[in-house]
Amino acid sequence: MQSKKSIGQQAVAQLTQIPWGHNITIISKCRNPDEAFFYIQKTIQNNWSRSVLTHHIESNLFKREGKAITNFKATLPKPQSDLANETLKDPYNFDFLTLTEKHNEKELENALVNHVTKFLLELGAGFSYIGQQYKLEVSGDEFFIDLLFYHVQLHCYVVVELKSVKFKPEFAGKLNFYVSAVDGTLKSEQDNATIGILICKSKNDTVVEYSLKDVHKPIGVSEYIITKNLPDEFKSCLPSIEEIETELNGGEEWQQ
Numbered sequence: 001m002q003s004k005k006s007i008g009q010q011a012v013a014q015l016t017q018i019p020w021g022h023n024i025t026i027i028s029k030c031r032n033p034d035e036a037f038f039y040i041q042k043t044i045q046n047n048w049s050r051s052v053l054t055h056h057i058e059s060n061l062f063k064r065e066g067k068a069i070t071n072f073k074a075t076l077p078k079p080q081s082d083l084a085n086e087t088l089k090d091p092y093n094f095d096f097l098t099l100t101e102k103h104n105e106k107e108l109e110n111a112l113v114n115h116v117t118k119f120l121l122e123l124g125a126g127f128s129y130i131g132q133q134y135k136l137e138v139s140g141d142e143f144f145i146d147l148l149f150y151h152v153q154l155h156c157y158v159v160v161e162l163k164s165v166k167f168k169p170e171f172a173g174k175l176n177f178y179v180s181a182v183d184g185t186l187k188s189e190q191d192n193a194t195i196g197i198l199i200c201k202s203k204n205d206t207v208v209e210y211s212l213k214d215v216h217k218p219i220g221v222s223e224y225i226i227t228k229n230l231p232d233e234f235k236s237c238l239p240s241i242e243e244i245e246t247e248l249n250g251g252e253e254w255q256q
Contacts, residue, residue: 018043021050029057038062046125055121064089065124068197069205070220071212076193081218084154084195090222092122092199097226105164109133109146112162126153136181145178156192157182160199167203167221169211179217193217199224 022043030036039062043053068088072081096118097111112119113132120127127149134148147160159178163171179196187194196219208221 019050022048022053025050025054025057029054035062052121059093059095059122061089064091064093068220068222069203069208069212070218071215072195072218072220075216075218076195080154080192084218085220087124087126087151087154088197088220088222089122089124092222092224094122094224094226095228096122099226103164105146105162108162108164112147123149126151127158128152130157136178136185138181138185143178143181145182148182151195154192154195155190157186157194159194159196161196163198163200165201167198167200167208167211169207171198171200172208172211172215172219172221175219176215176217179219183217195220197222 018040026036026039026043030039039053039057042048042056042061048056066086066088067090068085069090070085070088072084075081076084094108094112096115097108099107099111103111109132116129120129128151130148130150132147134145136143136145145159146162149158149160150156151158159175159182161171161175161178175196175198179194182194194217196217198219198221200221200223202223203221212219212221
């Protein structure tokens with residue numbers, strides 16, 4: 001295990017590999033050498049701009065990355081299991097969304113898709129968005145995945161299921177089925193095993209660990225946070241996505 005002095009020396013050495021403005025951001029915002037070294041390495045690995053670096057520091061990525069509860073060690077080979085584990089966060093920060101405290105899964109899903117660029121930033125490097133309510137056909141029966149991604153570094157499909165309630169054991173069973181179905185219908189010989197991510201409003205970590213113990217597909221479970229919810233009484237005052245689209249389309253027709 002590296003000493004604090006060793007980490008500090010490496011951090012100073014690597015500061016020369018990133019722009020001066022990034023150096024100032026890291027030095028002024030990080031509280032210790034471990035945190036600074038983390039953001040220096042991430043900046044070098046992912047070629048972050050200063051604004052992206054600032055976003056990740058302010059959203060405390062250092063303390064959230066790799067903290068999800070997963071069964072990756074039991075279901076994925078090394079080094080894929082380690083990389084997959086580092087890919088997940090807990091909690092995910094969805095402060096870029098405008099939702100009431102009592103939002104449902106459909107509202108959460110639609111909001112994330114409508115802000116997919118910020119959602120991809122929060123998910124992290126490597127995620128490529130494929131679709132919402134992605135249809136899977138299994139022997140004539142249809143099933144719909146909340147969100148489907150492909151991870152270009154892990155070389156695998158990633159199934160994301162959203163729950164606006166506390167984690168329940170049956171959620172893991174449903175996600176396990178979706179991951180199996182993607183492996184059976186979409187995955188090619190060149191792809192690695194599909195990964196499932198369940199993002200829920202809250203969870204009991206012990207319940208999650210028991211739920212994933214005998215699941216044979218790689219699944220991770222995280223929470224999401226929205227620190228500034230709209231008051232519920234504002235919900236009826238906000239226009240829907242459909243109303244906004246209608247208004248915009250009407251404006252375009254008028255201009256023509």
